[in-house]
Amino acid sequence: MSATDASARPGPPRPRRRASQSPGQPQGQGSPRSQGSPSADGAGPVSPTGRAVRRRPSWRRTLRRYLTVGSFIGPALLGIAIFLIFPLGTALESSMHKFGILDAPGTWYGLGNYRYLLHDPFVHTAAWNTLWFCLIMVPAQLVTGLGSALLLTKMRSASSLYRTIFFLPALVPTVAGVLAFVYLLKPGVGPVDTLLGKVGIEGPLWFNSPSWSKPSLVLLAMWSIGNTMVIFLAALLDVPSSLYEAASIDGASAVRQFRHVTLPTISPVLLFTTVINIIATLCLFTEAAVAAAAASGAATVGGGAASNFGYPQESTLTYPLYIYQTGFPQNLLGYANALAIVLFVVTCAVLAVLLRRFRSFTEGAS
Amino acid sequence: MTAVIVPADTTREPAPAKPRPSGPVGREGLLVFVARHAIAIAIIVCALAPVLFIVLTSFMSPQQSLSNHYWPTTWHFGNYVDVFRKLDMGRYLLNTLLYAILATGFMLISSVPAAYALSKLKWRGRNFVFLVVICMMLLPPQITTVPLYLWWANFHLTGTLWPLILPNLLGDAFSIFLLRQFMVTIPDEYLDAARVDGAGEWRTLLRVIIPMARPGIAATSMFMFFYCWNDYYGPYLYTSENRSNWTLSFALASFHGLHNVEWNLVMAAAVITVVPILVLFFFAQKAFVQGITLTGVKG
Numbered sequence: 118m119s120a121t122d123a124s125a126r127p128g129p130p131r132p133r134r135r136a137s138q139s140p141g142q143p144q145g146q147g148s149p150r151s152q153g154s155p156s157a158d159g160a161g162p163v164s165p166t167g168r169a170v171r172r173r174p175s176w177r178r179t180l181r182r183y184l185t186v187g188s189f190i191g192p193a194l195l196g197i198a199i200f201l202i203f204p205l206g207t208a209l210e211s212s213m214h215k216f217g218i219l220d221a222p223g224t225w226y227g228l229g230n231y232r233y234l235l236h237d238p239f240v241h242t243a244a245w246n247t248l249w250f251c252l253i254m255v256p257a258q259l260v261t262g263l264g265s266a267l268l269l270t271k272m273r274s275a276s277s278l279y280r281t282i283f284f285l286p287a288l289v290p291t292v293a294g295v296l297a298f299v300y301l302l303k304p305g306v307g308p309v310d311t312l313l314g315k316v317g318i319e320g321p322l323w324f325n326s327p328s329w330s331k332p333s334l335v336l337l338a339m340w341s342i343g344n345t346m347v348i349f350l351a352a353l354l355d356v357p358s359s360l361y362e363a364a365s366i367d368g369a370s371a372v373r374q375f376r377h378v379t380l381p382t383i384s385p386v387l388l389f390t391t392v393i394n395i396i397a398t399l400c401l402f403t404e405a406a407v408a409a410a411a412a413s414g415a416a417t418v419g420g421g422a423a424s425n426f427g428y429p430q431e432s433t434l435t436y437p438l439y440i441y442q443t444g445f446p447q448n449l450l451g452y453a454n455a456l457a458i459v460l461f462v463v464t465c466a467v468l469a470v471l472l473r474r475f476r477s478f479t480e481g482a483s
Numbered sequence: 484m485t486a487v488i489v490p491a492d493t494t495r496e497p498a499p500a501k502p503r504p505s506g507p508v509g510r511e512g513l514l515v516f517v518a519r520h521a522i523a524i525a526i527i528v529c530a531l532a533p534v535l536f537i538v539l540t541s542f543m544s545p546q547q548s549l550s551n552h553y554w555p556t557t558w559h560f561g562n563y564v565d566v567f568r569k570l571d572m573g574r575y576l577l578n579t580l581l582y583a584i585l586a587t588g589f590m591l592i593s594s595v596p597a598a599y600a601l602s603k604l605k606w607r608g609r610n611f612v613f614l615v616v617i618c619m620m621l622l623p624p625q626i627t628t629v630p631l632y633l634w635w636a637n638f639h640l641t642g643t644l645w646p647l648i649l650p651n652l653l654g655d656a657f658s659i660f661l662l663r664q665f666m667v668t669i670p671d672e673y674l675d676a677a678r679v680d681g682a683g684e685w686r687t688l689l690r691v692i693i694p695m696a697r698p699g700i701a702a703t704s705m706f707m708f709f710y711c712w713n714d715y716y717g718p719y720l721y722t723s724e725n726r727s728n729w730t731l732s733f734a735l736a737s738f739h740g741l742h743n744v745e746w747n748l749v750m751a752a753a754v755i756t757v758v759p760i761l762v763l764f765f766f767a768q769k770a771f772v773q774g775i776t777l778t779g780v781k782g
Contacts (some may be wrong), residue, residue, distance in 0.1 A: 182606075185684050189600035190612065192593045196653025197612075201619050204627035204634070211630070218633070265526060271519055281768075282527050288760050289534065290713045292732045293753040297533040300540065300746055306551040308536055340533065344775050351776040393621070400623030403715040407736045437625040441720075444629050457626045464622055471621075472614065 205461070212454035223451055230455035240456070242431045243439040246331070250401055250435065254335045255394045262345030262390070267375075269346075270353050280350070287343025295407040298337045299324050324412035327432040334404055334433065345390055352386040353379065392471040399464055402441070405433040436460060537750045537757070545745035562751040570738060572731075572752060579730040582644045582718075583711035589651035590658050590707050595700065597654050598662030599688050603674060613663070620656035624716060632720065642725040647717040657710075658703045664777045665699025666692060701767055702774025712760060731756045 212230055216223020234240050265283050269276055286294065301309050302323035310320035321329045356379060364374045380387075409428035426442050427434030434442075440460065444453030540548050541562055543555045566572050600606070601613050635646040669692060677687040693700065718733040729737070735756055738749050764771060 186600055186604055186606045189596040189604065189684070189688075190606075192652065193597035193600075193616070193654035193659060194612070196593070196650065197615055197619060199653065200627070200631065200650050201615070201622075204630035207630035207634075208627065218636075268519065268523060268526075272523060279523050279527070282530055284772075285534070286530050288709075288757075288764050290732055290735075290756050290760060292713070292715055292736045293537065293756050294533070296735065296749060296753055297537045300750070301533055301536055306549070308532075308551070308553060311551040311553075340529065344778075347772055347775040348778065396621050396623070400625060402625065406719075407715065410736060437623060440625045440628070444632075445720075450629050450633070453629050457629065460623060461626045464626070468618060468621060472617070 208454040208457050208461075211451055212458050214451045216451050217448040218450060226451060230452045231459075233452065234455055234459065239431070239434070239439055242427075243434050243436045246432070246434055247399060247401070247436040249331060250334070250398045251395055253331070254338050254401075255391065255398055257335050257339050258342055258345055258394055259387070259391060261339045262342045263349050263387075265342065266346050266349035266353055267379075269350055283346060284343040286341045289341065291341075291403050292407050294337060294341055295404055296411055298333065298340070299408055299411040302333055302336075324408050325429055327430040330408070330412075330429060330432045334408060337404060337408075345394065348386060348390055349383070352383040356382045389471065392467060395467050396464060399460065399467070400437050401435045402437045405435045405438055409433050534757075537753050540747055541751035541754050543747045545747055548746040548750070559747065562747050563755070566748055566751045566755065570734070570748065570752065572734075572755060574727065575729050575731045575734040576755075578644065578728055579712060579732070582648060582714075582730055583708045585648045586651045586655075586711045587704050587707045589648065590655045591700065591704060593652055593654040594658040594662055594703070595693065595696075596688065597659045598666055599684075599692055601659065602663045602666040603669075603671075603692070604684065616656050616659050620660050628720060635721070641721055643728055644718065644722060644730070646721050647711075647714070651707075655707065658707055661703045661706065661774060661777060662696070662699055665696050665703075669695050698770045698773060699777075701770040702777075705763065705767055705771055706774060708763070709760060712756070 211223070213225065213227055214223035215226040215229070269280055269283065272279055289297070301307055304310060304320065304322040304325050307320075307323075309323075313320040323329050323333045360378045360382070361374060364378050369377065406426060409425050413425045413428040426438045436456070437460070440453050440456045443449045443456060536553075539553065539555060542558045542560065543552075543562075544557060544559055547556060601609060601616070631646070632641065635641050640646050640649075673691050673695065674687055677691045682690065713732055714730070715732050715736060718728075718730045722728040722730070722733065731752075735749070735752050738752060
């Protein structure tokens with residue numbers, strides 16, 4: 118929409134034109150202009166006066182303009198073509214083939230891979246595991262992140278110290294964090310089980326039990342919540358304090374203030390964070406792979422028969438892990454591509470929720 | 484969450500016009516104060532305990548690291564030497580630095596101009612390209628894994644880290660996004676002034692935008708560096724069959740099973756991967772936090 122307006126007057130002489138043509142406008146150049154810029158700008162040149170004064174775009178000028186823009190964005194466009202569009206197209210095309218790494222084009226298989234996918238019990242397990250993480254892990258992250266951010270906004274003393282320490286786990290590299298948790302939650306002799314034993318509780322087998330391995334990963338995710346917390350903290354501090362004052366004058370309790378003032382105000386950030394966390398959970402790979410390998414105590418390297426994805430009993434076999442497993446250790450590349458295309462469709466559905474609010478991203482561009 | 488609501492609930496009574504008590508004011512205020520700090524301290528214990536255990540275990544003897552002792556009975560500082568001797572940490576460290584530094588440098592070369600074009604230049608299709616960049620940033624990497632792996636195999640680059648480094652020359656979607664969010668906040672007046680003075684777009688970028696966007700560039704570089712440092716999937720995909728090109732994160736995940744290595748050495752290796760990140764963070768904390776804030780878009 119705004120893109121076409123922009124191209125209608127391709128030349129860069131924007132400042133000069135503004136100086137000569139619209140003496141009333143320059144005051145509006147600051148923040149108010151930058152907000153509704155696309156529509157406001159689009160309306161400008163259509164007005165009769167604007168049309169009269171506008172300099173004619175010569176093709177030479179247009180070409181130069183495109184070359185300039187291209188010199189900035191060109192490499193990125195090439196990157197999009199090579200690393201997004203090309204592989205997506207290839208994945209779609211080769212998902213209809215049967216092939217391994219040595220017989221690259223393979224034989225045409227039609228929708229066979231997709232038909233097989235529907236009846237593959239591992240796909241069901243992997244999809245269920247990933248769904249489980251989306252339903253349990255994402256809310257757990259959001260509640261922890263929002264809860265600790267709320268707590269930080271209420272702290273008057275030492276809040277910066279608390280903030281730094283709350284954030285600290287997010288800095289620990291993922292693999293190191295997973296290993297620390299596997300060690301902490303070692304069945305029987307791990308520090309947590311020892312502590313539980315002192316209180317008289319027999320700790321579960323954590324990462325070694327099919328029913329506790331997923332909750333253990335949730336604990337890990339709640340631990341490294343720092344980034345979400347910082348985003349929520351910024352959003353909470355942005356809520357105008359006058360709203361709280363008005364609410365407390367009206368006698369609203371803290372709970373009601375939270376429900377009727379805080380939540381509505383931060384809801385865009387809440388939506389954004391939810392979508393981002395769901396997508397991050399859809400590609401949950403490292404945590405599940407490393408936890409399974411470390412807990413089972415076997416080698417991770419090279420896949421093949423030694424692969425222990427999903428240990429124990431496929432309870433941590435996430436969908437991306439299964440894509441990797443079919444693609445590389447099992448060498449069913451066509452099938453892996455079919456699985457990837459399904460993941461792509463699901464991700465796009467989630468993304469659609471976010472992109473309906475796309476305006477909030479483009480807002481503020483000049 | 485309830486934890487926050489419960490103490491705050493006690494402040495329902497005070498006189499309407501008076502602001503709510505903030506510090507330890509009065510008896511109820513004191514209760515609230517104590518409750519909040521108790522919760523905060525509990526969170527701190529949970530946040531720090533895993534880190535503390537990594538450090539403590541890294542000083543234990545192999546036998547002790549398998550027992551249920553918290554505190555090392557004898558301190559084995561030699562573990563840190565052993566990690567380099569037995570596990571080839573030096574090579575992994577070098578590989579990781581090569582990956583992280585080259586990727587960050589390449590990313591800056593390509594992504595800063597792209598972010599400028601997406602925030603401060605006007606052209607047909609700009610919003611659409613930005614939309615594609617957002618999609619690219621959010622799509623799971625596993626979707627394009629197989630085609631890209633085969634593509635890199637054509638160039639005989641699988642088994643090395645180059646398939647992870649080279650794409651950054653053509654822009655990194657997340658970095659472009661973040662840099663753009665920073666540049667959007669720079670007022671247009673500065674650009675207009677530069678243009679009136681006859682500066683071309685590249686000159687404007689180099690002389691006006693880059694100096695002003697320095698915190699944003701710092702934050703983006705740090706994110707990129709952290710990302711590479713932490714990356715597990717990429718090195719797993721491309722270098723798992725070639726031990727000489729492993730990175731720290733990947734090697735760390737493989738130690739435990741591979742050599743039946745004792746936990747104390749694994750934890751010492753973990754400390755070595757954590758420390759540089761912590762040091763970097765404490766030098767550039769402000770830019771870093773500001774960067775995270777910008778990723779959470781205000782709607």
